[in-house]
Amino acid sequence: MFSKTLYAALIYCFITLAPSVAMDKVYTINNPKITMTLDYGNKASITSLVVNGQKVISSVDGIYTSVRVNGVVYSSLRLNAVPSLIKTGNTIKLTGITYGDKNLAIKENWIFTIAGKSIKWTLERSCSKPVVVEESALPVFNFDSIDTWEGAYQGYGGLAWFYLFNEKLCTYGVHTRSSDFWNSKTGNGLNITVDAPGKNVAMKYSRTDDDKLAYTISVSGKELVPKMDSGTNRRRFIRQRTDVWAPFTMAAGTRSQSITLSYFDFNEKYGRGILKGVDGKKVSAVLNTIARIGVIDSLHFGGNSWHTPYGPICLHEQYIAQLGLGINDPKYLAGYQSCLDYYCSHAIKPDGRVYPRWAYTNEDAMPGKFNQYGFYEAQWGILMDSNPDLVTNIAELYDMTGDKAWVKSHQLACEKALDWILNRDGNHNGLVEMTNDNSGEKKSSDWIDIIWASYENAFVNAKLYHALIKWAAIEHQLNNGHKAKYYAGFAAKLKESFNKPTKDGGFWDEDKGCYIYWRDKDQTIHGTNMVTPVNFMAIAYGICDNDARKKIILNSIEEQMEKEKLFFWPLAMTSYAPGEGKEWQFPFPSYENGDLFLSWGSVGVTAYAAYNPALALKYVKNVLEQYGRDGLAFQRYGRLKQDGLGDDILSGNSLSIVGLYQAIYGINPLYNRFYLDPHITPELAGTVLKYNFRGKKLDINLDNNSYSVADKMFKVTAPSNFGFYTTKNQLSYFNGDSPDVSLQATSSQKLAIAIKSWNADKIEWQQSASKAVSYAVHQLKPSSVYSLTINGKLVKKIKSDLRGTILLNVAPASAKENIIISNN
Template identity: 70%
Template sequence: MVVNYGNKASITSLIVNGQKVVSGTDGAFTSVKVGSITYSSLQLKGKPILSSIPDGIQISRISYGDKELTINENWTFLKQKEGIKWRIERSFSKAVKVEEAAMPVINFDRINTWEGAYQGYGGIAWFYLFNEKLCTYGVHTRSSSFWNRKTNNGLNITVDAPDKEVAMKYTRTNEDQMAYTITVADQEMLPRLDSGTNRRRFIRKGTDVWAPFNISGGKSTQSLTFSYFDYQEKYGRGKLVGVNAGQVSAVLGTIARIGVIDSLHFGGNSWATPYGPICLHEQYIAQLGLGINDPNYLNGYKSCLDFYRDHAIKPDGRVYPRWAYTNEDAMPGQWNKEGFYEAQWGILMDSNPDLVTNVAELYDMTGDEKWVKTHQLSCEKALDWILKRDSNGNGLVEMMTDFTGQKHSSDWIDIIWASYENAFVNAKLYHALVKWAAVERLLHNTAKADQYEAFASKLKVSFNKPTSEGGFWDEEKKCYVHWRDKDNSIHGRNMVTPVNFMAIAYGICEDQTRQKLILDNIEAQMRHEKLFFWPLAMTSYTPAEGKEYQYPFPEYENGDLFLSWGALGVKAYASYDPAIAVKYVKNVLEQYGKDGLAYQRYGRLKQDGRGDDILSGNSLSIVGLYQAVYGVNPLYNRFYLDPHITPELAGTELKYNFRGQRLIINLDNDNYSISNKTFKVISPKSFGFNATANQLYYFNGSNPHAALQVTTDKPLTLKFNNWGQKKMEWEQSITKSSATPLAYLISELSSNTQYKISVNGRFLQKVSSNSKGELLVHYKALHLKEKINVDEE
């Protein structure tokens, strides 16, 4: 860092790992704009004073302004182990209302110096979307991590401003620089012209994204810490065999994050969209975090869901389905001051179960029981509201409309007139009930857990009945229909893919014959049409079932390709025929290579990009690769690995963040492993893993209770060959020394039963399990490698 302190005070050069990213006298400086007048440290009243201090320098008496207003600053630069700390003390001669107060603005040399900047809450300022000069994006965060995959360089800038609000904005200047402006204020920065109907964070042809605000006279202090990071080391995903690893990383590092509009506004639509909508009726926002795999995203989404809990749920439990920059998409008068609203297309009922699903799945990823408990009452309220919509007691909730002819929608496919008993909404509800019942049980509310499980069971039975008996299964079309009207007329018989994928992926349809019919029929038509991705519907809705401009088929929600349902499709196929699942993952990656997935959807006939938005859901096939094919499933008390890989993916080695640890996951044919810096578990089948400093937990298959707990202060590898209630067999390797004391707690056994323990074929001891089916064994390993057998007597 080179600092100029003559007639100007500015940073004139910043070099990151050998790459100059800032140059020129206006590289980085402070400024204040009052009305139309801009004061800055580039035009000082006098020459400042430089002095040396331990581990740095101080520049004092930086003064600028005029007779109406004077700004005085002292700058301190300190060398630290991880980087450079810039401390700014600023005082105003009087209180003033300002248009802007940059503290500082940093002008990076080119718009493409960095590809983007990850925000402290997990979102992204992606400069690919700054496709013209004077694009500006403003957010509320205290840190920004700039990165470039080509150079592998990263620059993290963190702001420390106690008891203050911090906002940042990113602007593509007229000179094609990237201007990065930090603002510190007493109150939260608001979007300009915010009157309750304009909450815009991204603007074009301007830089004034924030509204004017008041600054009190007197002194304020803030610090910026600049530090370098290696992009691959911090965000690298390991060795991905059989797929384009760079494309996987790029999609999950950019596309997946663009629905995060600001620190409290997470959704699926890009912040660059003209009206910036967030759909709360999208159940996959937490799921995106599984693929993004950034703790900042998970923590940021917790804060977002807190905000939704407090502002998006009506007193009766109804969850507003949307938020947007403006109210143009809202039903007349149906919005609140925070910007949540009912959509003009109808009462979109899936927002209630989807909010609950996102809370439950985020809890799985974080394991934060204290946090999820703060959502217990609100999630119960949201579920109870929609469960009351089952007026005939058949387990299927009913929409606000009874008939298709009312021309109002009720779910995510919002210009298709689904009414009365809607399979799309009921499938989502089933998923939410199963997920939330498990949370209720963990929170010791067995009554609520029983209630939700009972409703889910009833829903499942009715859902699977033939349409002639009040269910959704269409015997003639061999698929689940979209909805039935109150008069029992059946609609959406056109193989609506999200409905049928949800039925399979969420475990509603367990009939393997039906699963095969659905998946084979879809795949046959996909091959016939040579489509690179699944459309919303395989054939056309009838003309009366949707808005007029969706006809003739295929058009928009009547047959176009929406990538947001990719994770469901991949999961539906992964356990049936993983090769098909992988094929569509690779198709999406190939499309990314052609156009960056920079569209809302793709047309059916030409498979051309359409729409004025980029949906974060375009990444969900790749999220599905992680969750359903690689088998990556973070759960509340363990990391569950359940792979469905194909031979071409064998040899994959993933790097994955889990609860503050960097896990290495190896996937080979019928041979899987998870390791951290201390422990490693190897198994030929699915298993769960968890570890603390000196304890390793092994979970057999999908069982949520640890089958084995090992306590040791040495690195340990366990390879499991067989695990049953009567016979257990594993190999262990201790890498540092023999004669290592180990304590085994084996669980899930027969109670009060004797077991024989052998090491390398030699009898060691007999031990009896207790009344809980637990067996405690203390043992000192004598060899670096040993084979352990535990057999019921």
């Protein structure tokens, strides 16, 4: 007779060893870049995943599917029967994956299709009955380490940055169908894209208890919403837990989705070229990470990180679209379009007032001053700059995309937002008034939210001018001449009043040599302490076109910067007067009264770039050096120690680097062309940039007095600023900052042209082509006779038409043809 101990041991062996035969059932699925090992014994899981030779998953619970119901987890790691595998050509089908119990039965089929650098994984799942699930993983990927990937770019242009997962069980949830996992050190990238027609897709990223990265895909009939334990919660990032999503109902029946895994070369896809004179790796790192972290989710773009407990979005930040210029990812631009669609639908009140903020909770809101979507009026005051900033972001995003139908869809919303604030000009002097009349009310009116700016506020009016100029041009393009004239006229009046001395009702303080911040209704002057955003915006946005004033402002700021040895511009050069801000901001310097906020880097760089590009570059380099020391992982920097302060990382910390691209390199995508307007220093000569523009990768070469832009077919080189645009067989050259085409060339083969001169009497360019090129030369004198000279030989006389256009064909007789059109 067997002893009880021996009997128990035999039963144990029977239970555990019998499946071990099934556990040996493995199949390798691979293509030249991805290899995965499928274990289909007593479980169905992918136990190994190798990407371009790098093993990223190596565990029995590597990739699997599951559901959690009433705290019970049912998963493909524990099956009710052994599944079957069938291979047909490049397709591997695993059927009979069943798990669950008498209360719930889950059946799945996994189908893998191998093609090129990708593997398509189709998951068919059927559920025995409708059930409320706390989580559905379809599937979950358990990467070996939280450090396997540096981050994952989202399908809308945001970023799950694992550097910020600084403790176990950090979890971040988003709504997207695509993730680009990347590692800049190995250069490896893995794209995972979900195709689930008619369904909603959500993803979450968690740092596990054993420091792995768990990446979970959920597919549902309705959009998943953040879990609310109590009160209002829109929080996407949580700590010490992983249940970021609220439970949802999973319907009975069968549904199917596909997941495509594909390899990409990180440097090829996200590389930026050869950057001379600056640390290119740091430039890329800042723009690839910090610039994106204000994107909280697919419909929520801002400047504050998703990482903070509070998670605010400031709609009163005019530079969110501008960040896209530096990020240079088409997904960011498309994602921000959808976000702005959402803002225009949900953040504008019926009267045209734009809510200035959104946050995870309502704790920062004025009592009762918020809506069901989470947009609100801030507790500090009616922050007026949200109205012009919404318009500016729409206008600047339109410049980057060229999507005229999209910008037209927001024409009424932008007019509504502008008209609301323009109606605040009660005294008709061109300067709009705030809702607070004096600083004694202790209310703010703009982004600097605990300084009591009131009545006529230069900060808000500068932003409004910027928005009006941009939107007036768009109204003109949309054939609304009446509105275009109205907005341009208001901008002109605003500019005139803005530039008047304070004694005449303007903002220019002749004694202090700066633009003041605000004027109370009783005409008391405030903010005479060289508030840098006000003065930088006045210059950068073209309000101040007085060279003497520019010199006074910029030299004065630089003298103080040198005196204090500051690495970046503070919000104010000296202290506000007592009573002009919240009490705890005194004594100077403290927070908004004198600390260093990097979010104003782009306007600072722009203000200096045309005046003294070496000074502009100096502060770009300073920010890059600071990034090397601390990763710019702070809200701001203290004035006295220049130490990082605040528990947030602002995407605006990248804006000096965005300014490098826009104002120094001169990268300016515009609605009908790519406009290049460099202000480089000699040390930057030789820079070669890779830049995405309207579905093409451009090569931009910046040298001393020689700049070029090229795609795979066409290239233009010129000694100064110009515009560039191409279609399949046509190149358009825009001379200087002209919005109208100056030269069009049509060619079926590669063509390079080098502009030598372009003025009213003589146009000269050099052609490099293998076949004949057809040209249309525009903007000439109408009905005038011009001489055509090629390689020094007069070919013929040509008369321009009534529009001032000449048509000609040039067949190459040599490797290069020098072409001159002159009026003599």
